[in-house]
Amino acid sequence: MMRRALRNEKIERMTSQMKAAVLHGKEDLRMERVAAPQAAPGELVVQVRAALTCGTDLKVYRRGYHAMMLKPPILFGHELAGVIAEVGAGVTGFREGDRVVALNSAPCDVCFFCRHGQQNLCEDLLFNNGAYAEYIRIPDRIVEKNTLHIPDGVRFEHAALTEPLACVVRGLEECAANPGDTMIVIGAGPIGLMFMHVAELAGVNVIAVVKREDQIAAAKLFGAREVVQVEAVSDIIAATRALTPEGRGADVVVEAVATPVAWEWAVDMVRKGGLVNFFGGPPSGTKVQLDTNRLHYGDITLKASFHHTPATCRTAFDLVTSGRFKCAEYITGRVGLDQVPEVFARMMTRNSRDIKTAVFPDGVPQ
Template sequence: MTAEMTAAVLYGKEDLRLEQVAIPEACKGEIIVQVGAALTCGTDLKVYRRGYHAAMGKPPMLFGHEVAGTVVEVGDTVSKFHVGDRVVPLNSAPCDVCFFCRHGQQNLCEDLLFNNGAYAEYLRVPARIVEKNTLLIPDCIPFEHAALTEPLACAVRGFEESGAKAGDTMIVIGAGPLGLMLMHVAELAGVSVIAVVKRADQVEVARIFGARDVLRLDQVGDIVLAARTLTPSARGADVVIEAVAVPETWEWAVDMVRKGGVVNFFGGPPSGTKVQLDTNRLHYGDITLKASFHHTPATCRTAFDLVTSGRFKCAEYITGRVGLEEISKVFPRMMVRSGSVRDIKTAVFPGGRLV
């Protein structure tokens, strides 16, 4: 008789169910991880709303991808990890042989391998991720902190791609989980951060994660003018990162950056979204427009170092804790903003809620 575990399975739009499924077994090169903690994520919320993700999988599918835990089984040929090791397996790994990998763009890999199933008691980690993108966790780091590595790696890559350096001024539009990470990464690098937020509860949390100044949309008439006024000589920011993913904020970003500056369209809008930009300002302002997607093994390791060094405010970032049995209630709550300053990211514990 096949042993079973509890796992969250996504069947379609807003249809997430807890079920008993077979505990995975490790094939050649793979490991099985007993999940110590998994984290909620904006990408998971998008998939929950839409019912699928073209790259990450189609329903019915195991769900969740930010995770850390303990190795309980290793497959043949695995030598880097052993039973009992505490690890954070990232949610993807590149092939390292395609055109994009060979051109230093592993995040665009033509055969980027994704892995899901974090909201479960056990997780199978494919051989490629075991080999290229699984990291040993020091004993002193809680699982829920280590699991922050994946989203933080995306923020690190967004920051690095923007070319910001110590002493620069950066505007971050949006104070969702990734917007806050971008603020904190920038602050740790010595960048002066101006945050543009929507709600009153986001003001304090933006300051916690490094914003020098915070602008609330409902308190200013002209958000572009207000943001530029806070920059040196009101010339605009050296870098503007858009982390909301709507056309209006994309346009704001271009209007908030200085001549010669960089705009990073970090937020991922739905397919088919269009924006209108002032081409005169782009051309004569010599403005660089960029976008950054996902992470690479290198930025995963940079993010992991921020977490394990204690520099990143992990404890402040984990604002909710639930047992796995509560997961089907978590995503409906995420769809309705609570207005709570302590509502950033929830840790899910298969072994029961930890406090």
């Protein structure tokens, strides 16, 4: 019965339109009727059951574009899960009615960077957008490399957490933190909280640096043993280092705010021989000033982490589907598709206490 209903939906889509959020430019997001997608050979069409808001999407909304991922006007959103509504010719391993999470990119696996184990830097990294819609087309490369079956019992909105979590998993792997190490995470937005939780699950002792008082409880919920609120102390560097063993600084510091001052704090909070991961991505052209003496004589490692790989996507998916990750606590808002522009306008105020908002094209489940 379900597959017959999906076939009827397919016939309807071939001659119909669907509702979708379209980004037209800076802070210009509109709900529109657009042509419903169809699956070419090797592709899938997925009926979106849940999509999630994301800090990257907010950054794109604020700036009006993303140099690598999209240029307006374009369908918007990239974290999703749903049900396969159409299977293109030649696709094996998937059927109509399957529950899936489709990641937002896939590497080529043939370029220089892919051959050197850096698939996140692929010269032909294929991105896909359009999660805030009733349906989304999944390109053949993503079908082949980065589409995963969702086990029964796992909610769609939880499965959709796979993409951002995969970026954080890769970031943590790049930090090479060991159980018992001390990690400072600067920032308690969605990504900062994910770093806290994944690090805590790995046995790392987490100290959180947060901006607002209302972020303290969230940081503790997701694994921070100690929390320092920026506005509650006179010297944020001294106050944070005082919480590390013998006040020497943290083994690892993760910057998840994307501001120059936070980058500078990170370097001042790490111990000699430690590592700083600049995870937050400031706008192009942003400059920072760092103490070269401290870097050199402190033997400090500076690095950055960008995006994910198929391997970290699967590690993140396992965290979600195993129940180890606090998915339910992470999703703090639930809206219908028509409310997407309103949600992004509200996110711009920075007063929202929501971590992530789940968007349900079929209507918010009761």
